[in-house]
Amino acid sequence: MNSRDPTRLSQLRAEPVADQNIYVTRPHLPPLEELLPYLQSIWERRILTNAGPFHQELEQRLCEYLGVEHISLFNNGTIALITALQALHIEGEVITTPYSFVATSNALLWNGMTPVFADIDPVTMNIDPAAIEAAITERTSAIMPVHCYGNVCDVDAIEAIAQKHKLKVIYDAAHAFGVRDERGSILNYGDVSVLSFHATKVFNTFEGGAIVSHTPEMKLLIDNLKNFGFLSETSVVEAGINGKMSEINAAIGLLQLKHLAPALEERRAVARYYNERLPQIGGISVTAGNLSPAANHSYYPILVEDDFKLSRDALYEHLKTCKIFSRRYFYPLISDLKKFVDIPSSTPENLPQAHEIARKVLCLPIYPGLGEQGAQRVVEAIASASST
Template sequence: MKKDTVFVTSPALPPLEEFIPYLRKIWDSKVLTNGGPFHQQLESALCEYFGVKHICLFTNGTIALITALQALRITGEVITTPYSFVATSHALKWNGIKPVFVDIDPNTLNLDPAQIESAITPQTTAIMPVHCYGHPCDVAAIEKVADNYNLKVIYDAAHAFGVKDAGGSVLRHGDLSVLSFHATKVFNTFEGGAIICPDAKTKVRIDQLKNFGHAGETSVVAPGINGKMSEFNAALGMLQLQYIEQVLESRKRIDAAYRERLKHVPGIHCLQGSGEEQANYSYFPILVNSGYPITRDELYQRLKDNGIHPRRYFYPLISEFSMYRDLPSSRRENLPHATAAAEQVLCLPIFPDLELSVVDEICKIISTH
């Protein structure tokens, strides 16, 4: 192939000329941050889009995760997945919380609810699952365990923008759900994030925590952080919302093209959804299993040699990094499905501007032995 390099993703951006009027308004107002007009507009617009009542915007998803844990006063141990980006567990570490890893479901690659109960100890205070690749967790089963043991549930929903189950947005589940608007995500604000809040009181606490703990000009009520989203990011978000349906439709078309072209390739398994009513096609993961003539890493290199840069999301497991590997819950024998997925997964390029002719070339490389 060897034409232009094709990366696993490329940010969706609106026409630059359409962003200029937003910038002029910022210049005219001289309000750059601290909950300005665009910040307030984006909060309202996202509440309407998701069908939720309260949302708090953040500078990024990681700070949002850290603050969500603080907002619910989580301590001790939190049960989570080893199969995710490191920010999931790092947010726990930053709060002095011990992550406890349990295995994933081999079909959805989400946290397996059946594994949670045996990992609960007197120190367990919460569960932090991930809607991996935007495919919803088994929220009913997780909620049942949480209710039985009086645990909080914080969803890392970084991948789940726009995803719906039978009852509406998946973001309504759990005590809190946390989004990322990073440049690699379906919806981006350059950098950004958000927390979906169940009630006004929780929103007030989170808004205080993301603004150094300020509860007024001369009152500080908590050791908060500077997690506020700027007006530039919020303005971009307002414009991006106008294009989100177009973005999702483009991703859907690319997803369908991959599935059609790879469905008969031995040893290549295209990951399926987990019952979502509306998907967001945020990633296109395949599992390269023993039926394929070369290893996952050999295929990874073959694609790179042809100018295609897939990613091994998520390899290695979080539990194998130095700051986590000594935890008892990190032992590989306790995480067979997560270990297998990490050794087989390859996320292929998917983004709105990706041409179907390039998808054809990628699939040809995978299909040719």
């Protein structure tokens, strides 16, 4: 195969990966020497947390980069999800997707809420608005969709349903850093959006997260909740939590922003490589989100169809023998996990599309530094499985 197209592959950093393990992702790290001045400043100021200078600067820079008005930094995305639900005073039932990382629904349990699972659209893999409408009861208080793999939910349909039934909307946007549509940042939809800055994400602060809100009043409430509920030095008005981001994590975030553009371009280059070659392998379907010009390429999911020579799980194991470690995101479904399987909405009959996608999906390695040689190894390993 031709692997020398400069218009498509020049951004792939070739690395000596022929005998190395290739994992589904690898954290992007800036040059270590560039971090040292930030650490020097922290040591000199001795401000380690509690919304220090780097914390405040990162909030400002992220608002500018993402095109949002208010952002509150957190120590991780799960605590951000838990706090977002608390800030909106949600209770009762919350309609959400079974096709996500377990933190989405764990946040509901932490707040004493009941997840109600609705099926997904098989093309976008996001929650299906028609299934949301069908799941609404008198106990429904909110909808918590996920922009899965960074694919934008049907935000207009969800907003119409929310307005019709007077429901809150909390977007789990853990995969969707920097994603925009024709109206701007998708983080501006819903009542709040929640981000993850975990090490595996497109933008990372080692560990971290954030809530995007739309009014100064909501930002203030969120900031109070993540600081134990303190309103002032002598007044605690909410049962808050310690969700603050440290100065070191904020400093890493500031440095990561400086290197984000080339890192994203390397992801795009890997995706283009896959997009051109994988459709040539019979029984492998490239999902629609991988082809979208708006994608941030946080993941690269494929579907292993029934006419492929191996089952999805057999291909998963075959890739391991090639030192390629893919992931079955998202399998099993949240609704099949022990804490959720007995919820009435968890039945397979209620979630046929989610079960079908979870049976076929496989996320391939994609990250800055994978390199042309690494991307080629992945494609050739899948091709070899199709001919065994």
